[in-house]
Amino acid sequence: MAAATFSATLVAPSILNSHSETNTASSSFHKPKISVFAKPKSICFRSSGPRICRVFNANKFVRTEVNSRAAGVIRANAAQVAEEARPSAQKEMEVVDVDLGDRSYPIYIGSSLLDRPDLLQSHVKGRRVLVVTNTTVGPLYLDRVVAALTHGGSNISVESVILPDGEKYKEMGTLMKVFDKAIETRMDRRCTFIALGGGVIGDMCGFAAASFLRGVNFIQIPTTLMSQVDSSVGGKTGINHPLGKNLIGAFFQPQCVLVDTDTLSTLPDRELASGIAEVIKYGLIRDAAFFEWQEKNMQALLTRDPSALAYAIKRSCENKAEVVSLDEKESGLRATLNLGHTFGHAIENGIGYGGWLHGEAVAAGTVMAADMSYRLGWIDDTLPKRIVKLLKQAKLPIAPPEEMTVDKFKSIMAVDKKVADGLLRLILLKGPLGNCVFTGDYDRKTLDDTLRAFCHS
Amino acid sequence: MAAATFSATLVAPSILNSHSETNTASSSFHKPKISVFAKPKSICFRSSGPRICRVFNANKFVRTEVNSRAAGVIRANAAQVAEEARPSAQKEMEVVDVDLGDRSYPIYIGSSLLDRPDLLQSHVKGRRVLVVTNTTVGPLYLDRVVAALTHGGSNISVESVILPDGEKYKEMGTLMKVFDKAIETRMDRRCTFIALGGGVIGDMCGFAAASFLRGVNFIQIPTTLMSQVDSSVGGKTGINHPLGKNLIGAFFQPQCVLVDTDTLSTLPDRELASGIAEVIKYGLIRDAAFFEWQEKNMQALLTRDPSALAYAIKRSCENKAEVVSLDEKESGLRATLNLGHTFGHAIENGIGYGGWLHGEAVAAGTVMAADMSYRLGWIDDTLPKRIVKLLKQAKLPIAPPEEMTVDKFKSIMAVDKKVADGLLRLILLKGPLGNCVFTGDYDRKTLDDTLRAFCHS
Numbered sequence: 001m002a003a004a005t006f007s008a009t010l011v012a013p014s015i016l017n018s019h020s021e022t023n024t025a026s027s028s029f030h031k032p033k034i035s036v037f038a039k040p041k042s043i044c045f046r047s048s049g050p051r052i053c054r055v056f057n058a059n060k061f062v063r064t065e066v067n068s069r070a071a072g073v074i075r076a077n078a079a080q081v082a083e084e085a086r087p088s089a090q091k092e093m094e095v096v097d098v099d100l101g102d103r104s105y106p107i108y109i110g111s112s113l114l115d116r117p118d119l120l121q122s123h124v125k126g127r128r129v130l131v132v133t134n135t136t137v138g139p140l141y142l143d144r145v146v147a148a149l150t151h152g153g154s155n156i157s158v159e160s161v162i163l164p165d166g167e168k169y170k171e172m173g174t175l176m177k178v179f180d181k182a183i184e185t186r187m188d189r190r191c192t193f194i195a196l197g198g199g200v201i202g203d204m205c206g207f208a209a210a211s212f213l214r215g216v217n218f219i220q221i222p223t224t225l226m227s228q229v230d231s232s233v234g235g236k237t238g239i240n241h242p243l244g245k246n247l248i249g250a251f252f253q254p255q256c257v258l259v260d261t262d263t264l265s266t267l268p269d270r271e272l273a274s275g276i277a278e279v280i281k282y283g284l285i286r287d288a289a290f291f292e293w294q295e296k297n298m299q300a301l302l303t304r305d306p307s308a309l310a311y312a313i314k315r316s317c318e319n320k321a322e323v324v325s326l327d328e329k330e331s332g333l334r335a336t337l338n339l340g341h342t343f344g345h346a347i348e349n350g351i352g353y354g355g356w357l358h359g360e361a362v363a364a365g366t367v368m369a370a371d372m373s374y375r376l377g378w379i380d381d382t383l384p385k386r387i388v389k390l391l392k393q394a395k396l397p398i399a400p401p402e403e404m405t406v407d408k409f410k411s412i413m414a415v416d417k418k419v420a421d422g423l424l425r426l427i428l429l430k431g432p433l434g435n436c437v438f439t440g441d442y443d444r445k446t447l448d449d450t451l452r453a454f455c456h457s
Numbered sequence: 458m459a460a461a462t463f464s465a466t467l468v469a470p471s472i473l474n475s476h477s478e479t480n481t482a483s484s485s486f487h488k489p490k491i492s493v494f495a496k497p498k499s500i501c502f503r504s505s506g507p508r509i510c511r512v513f514n515a516n517k518f519v520r521t522e523v524n525s526r527a528a529g530v531i532r533a534n535a536a537q538v539a540e541e542a543r544p545s546a547q548k549e550m551e552v553v554d555v556d557l558g559d560r561s562y563p564i565y566i567g568s569s570l571l572d573r574p575d576l577l578q579s580h581v582k583g584r585r586v587l588v589v590t591n592t593t594v595g596p597l598y599l600d601r602v603v604a605a606l607t608h609g610g611s612n613i614s615v616e617s618v619i620l621p622d623g624e625k626y627k628e629m630g631t632l633m634k635v636f637d638k639a640i641e642t643r644m645d646r647r648c649t650f651i652a653l654g655g656g657v658i659g660d661m662c663g664f665a666a667a668s669f670l671r672g673v674n675f676i677q678i679p680t681t682l683m684s685q686v687d688s689s690v691g692g693k694t695g696i697n698h699p700l701g702k703n704l705i706g707a708f709f710q711p712q713c714v715l716v717d718t719d720t721l722s723t724l725p726d727r728e729l730a731s732g733i734a735e736v737i738k739y740g741l742i743r744d745a746a747f748f749e750w751q752e753k754n755m756q757a758l759l760t761r762d763p764s765a766l767a768y769a770i771k772r773s774c775e776n777k778a779e780v781v782s783l784d785e786k787e788s789g790l791r792a793t794l795n796l797g798h799t800f801g802h803a804i805e806n807g808i809g810y811g812g813w814l815h816g817e818a819v820a821a822g823t824v825m826a827a828d829m830s831y832r833l834g835w836i837d838d839t840l841p842k843r844i845v846k847l848l849k850q851a852k853l854p855i856a857p858p859e860e861m862t863v864d865k866f867k868s869i870m871a872v873d874k875k876v877a878d879g880l881l882r883l884i885l886l887k888g889p890l891g892n893c894v895f896t897g898d899y900d901r902k903t904l905d906d907t908l909r910a911f912c913h914s
Contacts, residue, residue, distance in 0.1 A: 127878055172629060183700045188876040211668075213874045214695060214706045215786075238671060243640045249671045250707065329672075417670045419645040421584055 094310070096317040098233060099325040103253045107233060107317050109310065113260040114144045114221070117151035123255040124149065125217045126190030129158045130182055132205035133196040134165040137223050140266055145196055145221065159185040163201070167353040170200045170240050172248075178208040192217040192255070198224035198271070199231035199358065203249070206237030210252035220254045223263040225275025225309075226359055229282075229316035230337075232257045234324040240353060244415045245345045251329055259317075261310055269302075269395075274359025276301060276394045277340075279312050281366065282319040284387070285336045285427070288434030290315050295386070298393045335418060335438040339427040340366030346412040347400050356401070363396035364454075372450040373429040376442060383433060399454055406451045551767070553774040555690065556782040560710045564690060564774050566767065570717040571601045571678070574608035580712040581606065582674045583647030586615045587639055589662035590653040591622040594680050597723055602653055602678065616642040620658070624810040627657045627697050629705075635665040649674040649712070655681035655728075656688035656815065660706070663694030667709035677711045680720040682732025682766075683816055686739075686773035687794075689714045691781040697810060701872045702802045708786055716774075718767055726759075726852075731816025733758060733851045734797075736769050738823065739776040741844070742793045742884070745891030747772050752843070755850045792875060792895040796884040797823030803869040804857050813858070820853035821911075827886055829907040833899060835887040843890075856911055863908045 093110035108119055129149055133142055138160070146158045161181035163174055182191075193216060195205035202220050209218035222232035238249015264272065279301075283291025293315075294301070300308035320337065327333040343365030347356060370384040388398050400409075418425045418438075425440040426447075550567035565576055586606055590599055595617070603615045618638035620631055639648075650673060652662035659677050666675035679689035695706015721729065736758075740748025750772075751758070757765035777794065784790040800822030804813060827841040845855050857866075875882045875895075882897040883904075 172633060176629060179698055179705055180700075183698055183704060183872055186872055186876070186879075188878065189874060190877045207668075211664075211695075211705050211707060213704060214693065214708050236671065238668075241636055241640055243637075247640060247670060248636055248668050250668060251671050415640055415643055417646060419643070420647045421645065422643075 094314050096314060096321050098253070098321040100253060100328055103235075105254060105256050107257040107259060107321065109228075109259040109261065109314050109317065111261050111306070111310075113258050114141060114148060114262070117148045117154070119256075119258060120145070120148045120194075120219070121151070121154050121156065123217075123219055124156055124192045125255070126188070126192060127156055128185075128187055128191040129156055129194055130178075130185065130187055130191060131158060131160040131194045131196050132163065132178055132201060132208065133160060134163045134198075134201055136165040137197040137201070138162045141196060141221075141223060141263065145194065159187070163204070165197075165200075167200055167240070167348070167358070170204055170353070171242075172239060175204055175208060175239055178204065179212060182208070182212050187212070187216070189213050189216060192219060194219045194221060195232070195254075196221045196223065197227075198222065199227045202227050202232045203237050203246070204239060206235070206252055206254070207239060207249050210237055210250035215252070218252075218254050220257040222257065222259060224267055224271050225264060225313070226271070226278060226357075227275075228259045228261075228264075228313050229275055230278040230320060232259075233317055233320045234334075235328070243349075244412070244417075245349055245353070247415075247417065257317075259313060261306065261313065264304060264309060270357060270360075272302070272304070273394050273396050274357040276312075277359035277363040277366070277391070277396055279316050280387075280390060280394070281337070281339050281362070282316050283434070284366070284370075284429060285339050285436045286323070286434055287315070287319055288432070290319070291386075291390075291433060295390060298390060302394065332438060335425070336427050336436050338418070339429075339436060340364075340369045342413055342416050342418060342424070342426055343368045343400070343409070345416065346409050347404055349412050350404050350408045351401055356397070360397050361400075363391050363394075364398060364400045367391065367398045368400070368450055368454055369426065369428055371453060372426070372442075372446055375446045375449055376428065378428060378430040378437075383429065386433075402456055404455055405457045406448070406455045409451050409455065551771050553771060553778050555710070555778045557710060557785055560692075562711060562713050564714040564716060564778065566685075566716040566718065566771050566774065568718050568763070568767075570715050571598060571605060571719070574605045574611070576713075576715060577602070577605045577651075577676070578608070578611050578613065580674075580676055581613055581649045582712070583645070583649060584613055585642075585644055585648040586613055586651055587635075587642065587644050587648060588615060588617040588651045588653050589620065589635055589658060589665065590617060591620045591658055593622040594654040594658070595619045598653060598678075598680060598720065602651065616644070620661070622654075622657075624657055624697070624805070624815070627661055627810070628699075629696060632661055632665060632696055635661065636669060639665070639669050644669070644673070646670050646673060649676060651676045651678060652689070652711075653678045653680065654684075655679065656684040659684050659689045660694050660703070661696060663692070663709055663711070664696060664706050667694055667707035672709070675709075675711050677714040679714065679716060681724055681728050682721060682770070683728070683735060683814075684732075685716045685718075685721075685770050686732055687735040687777060689716075690774055690777045691791075691794075692785070700806075701869070701874075702806055702810070704872075704874065714774075716770060718763065718770065721761060721766060727814060727817075729759070729761070730851050730853050731814040733769075734816035734820040734823070734848070734853055736773050737844075737847060737851070738794070738796050738819070739773050740891070741823070741827075741886060742796050742893040743780070743891055744772070744776055745889070747776070748843075748847075748890060752847060755847060759851065789895060792882070793884050793893050795875070796886075796893060797821075797826045799870055799873050799875060799881070799883055800825040800857070800866070802873065803866050804861055806869050807861050807865045808858055813854070817854050818857075820848050820851075821855060821857045824848065824855045825857070825907055825911055826884065828910060829883070829899075829903055830886040832903045832906055833885065835885060835894075840886065840890060859913055861912055862914045863905070863912045866908050866912065 093108055093113065096107040096109065098105055098107065113119060131142060131145055142160060149156050149158050159181065161178055163169060163177060193205050193209040195202040195218065202222055206218060209216050220232040222228045235251050235253035237252050238246045241247040280294060283294055297308050301312060323334055323337055340362045344361035347361040347364060348358065367388060370387050373379045374381060374384050391398050413424055416424060423440040425438060427436055427438050428442065430437045550565055550570065553564040553566065555562055555564065570576060588599060588602055599617060606613050606615050616638065618635055620626060620634060650662050650666040652659040652675065659679055663675060666673050677689040679685045692708050692710035694709050695703045698704040737751060740751055754765050758769060780791055780794055797819045801818035804818040804821060805815065824845060827844050830836045831838060831841050848855050870881055873881060880897040882895060884893055884895050887894045
């Protein structure tokens with residue numbers, strides 16, 4: 001029954017020029033019936049982007065396959081896509097796939113997904129689950145997650161550990177609490193860890209899952225916009241060190257990411273804006289149409305229009321999934337997702353973790369990266385202005401806090417993960433909107449000029 | 458020049474029915490000249506085991522390829538091998554390869570390898586090295602490792618961190634000292650960590666390398682027999698938790714393992730015996746001929762006969778390399794390397810880490826596993842007797858310490874990593890010498906009987 005319930009919601013997005021691999025599927029695919037999945041083994045879509053195939057076996061959804069394109073910029077007509085994003089009540093869920101061979105996994109995006117026992121249960125391995133959450137998100141959603149996991153006599157037993165909330169707790173002492181709980185409750189190699197919360201919870205739970213018994217399964221349930229559009233996708237996990245952010249961690253991919261867009265209803269405005277900083281990033285580095293869509297739809301995002309949010313999340317996940325598929329371990333391309341982050345991490349570290357939200361620091365960092373790109377002559381003067389305008393509209397910072405000095409920036413950036421053989425590499429914008437470079441080949445003086453322009457001392 | 462020096466020592470073991478892929482190599486291979494490697498691209502050997510090919514490119518050794526056989530028992534005539542193990546002074550180094558696709562790496566085994574700058578330098582990536590060692594091994598060998606790394610104006614800069622010595626320091630607080638040092642000395646993604654020491658240093662340095670900046674290169678230089686025959690090979694890294702051994706860690710493979718057999722000259726007798734416990738294990742689980750060789754040559758091992766030790770290390774590494782190649786992440790076969798370890802880990806944990814050496818606890822655990830196997834009717838009565846005799850000869854324990862009670866064993870074994878869905882799986886001997894099973898399908902009462910037979914309460 002679970003498989004049937006599951007299949008019924010996999011309705012074709014009308015935005016996709018859907019077709020199937022078999023005639024059976026072709027004729028029945030648009031009908032919102034369970035029987036639609038009775039026969040086809042592979043159902044494929046193609047938008048302007050990659051060809052996406054959903055593979056079934058004996059009526060049960062097995063996996064989605066995405067035929068990767070060469071590295072490039074997604075140029076779909078984003079505005080049009082957004083208008084058509086929710087054509088009917090049938091359209092409950094989007095699925096974006098992260099294509100990593102035998103470590104591929106789906107990102108489910110939709111409303112009320114926490115009430116879908118089939119989704120969660122189908123990705124739990126073993127019978128034991130440890131939910132890792134925090135004092136803010138736990139009281140709001142933990143019961144619903146437990147109910148979904150245990151629904152229908154699933155035989156899954158659930159334990160939970162509730163951590164203090166905040167970036168300053170993303171450290172070894174708090175991580176040890178997860179291990180303590182896992183061992184006390186006798187989690188074994190066949191257990192599943194579930195991260196229920198924002199980026200801090202996702203990063204810590206993911207690293208705990210990567211390290212506990214040298215690796216157990218895990219699932220991400222991101223509940224902030226920041227984590228839904230960015231940190232829950234792609235397998236970067238870890239904790240901070242007193243001397244730098246995310247310096248200890250692992251690449252470790254989840255079984256699935258479940259984005260219930262309803263959880264954004266409880267998100268504070270400042271957290272929402274923080275997530276929008278990462279949404280803006282995708283447009284700048286590789287998706288000009290998405291950036292232009294944001295310029296037109298920022299107000300809808302800020303007023304939490306469901307369609308606009310759902311589209312922004314999906315488009316962000318598609319961009320991230322494609323980059324991660326092409327460069328999982330960040331040998332090059334993936335680093336471009338860190339536009340503004342080297343400056344941003346320095347701000348977060350320099351003023352103490354938790355002083356600014358991650359997206360706030362990234363916003364200021366993005367303005368600094370754009371400034372430096374312009375000083376290098378790599379972009380024209382309109383782009384920094386458009387960036388500042390959009391960030392201001394989102395009520396995000398466009399400069400670092402006063403306490404950040406040039407020396408502070410320099411000393412912290414010197415231990416950035418993107419330093420290689422002593423050389424700091426940066427993501428900078430270059431060329432028309434939607435293009436960037438990851439490079440250590442820039443004039444050091446220009447970096448100094450940018451730092452001096454944004455710092456009082 | 459470095460490549461030439463390197464090649465000159467790769468002389469064919471006379472035990473192998475060597476042949477080459479090219480006529481050029483065939484005619485010149487047995488001549489101990491550098492020019493022997495001038496032309497062939499691939500030189501292959503075949504013993505009774507896998508076909509081994511050493512691949513060269515432009516005179517430079519690139520990698521060794523081992524054609525894996527199906528899972529099975531190595532049945533080479535081990536005694537004969539030992540006699541012929543050091544046919545000439547030319548035979549300076551053995552190379553055993555761990556075949557893991559793009560994560561394959563060589564294990565170099567030989568005398569004076571710490572004085573071979575070419576070996577170490579060829580596996581360092583980037584220009585920055587952090588050597589992790591301890592207060593016992595550091596004073597003995599750190600200078601030589603630094604000299605080898607910096608020899609010939611290599612442009613490699615070396616930092617080191619010296620940790621306290623002992624299993625009780627294999628924990629999070631000590632691990633953090635490695636991260637502290639790495640960050641303070643500005644190690645970046647292109648740096649290399651080198652573990653110089655025994656199993657504790659190897660496990661901690663390996664986990665630090667796996668987690669620092671989400672993974673940097675590392676090299677193992679094991680200096681105890683235990684780490685040379687077992688823990689340095691196969692990529693298991695990690696630390697202990699107060700509630701259990703090796704509960705936090707990662708699978709992370711080194712760039713190479715460098716075994717300088719001369720380091721055994723400074724090893725205390727008790728440590729030597731501890732390593733022998735793991736050597737005996739390989740014979741029991743998959744290599745009957747090796748066990749029989751040990752029965753004949755135990756005295757030579759205990760008196761540190763160089764040929765006997767070199768052979769025992771090589772044969773152990775070959776066994777481990779083959780198992781790891783077939784099952785890197787321990788989905789089944791690899792678990793058999795843990796014969797006696799579930800009982801042994803319980804002893805180590807129960808009396809406090811460092812009370813007994815790892816191999817001592819494994820020795821007692823092996824006797825217990827053999828006892829249980831016999832009680833189950835899976836082996837005849839001669840095998841437990843032969844095991845006890847050999848362990849006694851090696852001056853290893855054949856029973857747990859008095860303070861280990863039945864309840865203590867049970868409560869600690871309940872959180873063993875091999876518990877799955879609440880069921881404790883054990884490695885037990887079954888069938889003729891050299892055969893074992895990894896199973897949760899055994900009579901619980903028999904486990905109780907064994908525990909009661911070995912515990913006073």
